[in-house]
Amino acid sequence: MNLEINMLTEFGDFLADGHVGNSVMSRRVESVWNQCVSIVFDFQGVNNLTDSFVHATFGNMVEEHGEEFMKKCRFKGCSPLVKSFLSIAVGEGMKKHMERKTN
Secondary structure, eight states: OEEEEEHHHHHOSEEOOHHHHHHHHHHHTGGGGGGOSEEEEEOTTOOEEOHHHHIIIIIHHHHHHTHHHHHHEEEESOOHHHHHHHHHHHHHHHHHHHHHHHO
16 A cells, blocks of 8 residues: 655645644554555645654654654655755654664
C-alpha cells in the first residue's frame, strides 16, 4: 500500500498545532504503518509551520521507527523553510532513536 498525505488539505497552509499533527498522524499514518510500502507527505501550498508541529508530528515518528521511517517516508513540495524544519526534526528524532537503541 502506498499512502500520500496532503498536508495543506489536512492542516491548512500554516502548520502550528503539534497536538493536532500528532493526533492526525496517529490516526492516518501509524494505524496503517505496517501495511504501507511508501508514505509521501506533500507540503505543496504550505506557507509556514512551527517547530513544535514538526517535532510532534515527524520527530516522534522518526524516534519510533528510525531507519524504517527513512526508507519508507518521503517529503515533496517543500519550500526551503519547510525543508529546514524537517531536517532538524528528523535529525533529532534519529538521534533519540539511536539513543533508545543503545540504552
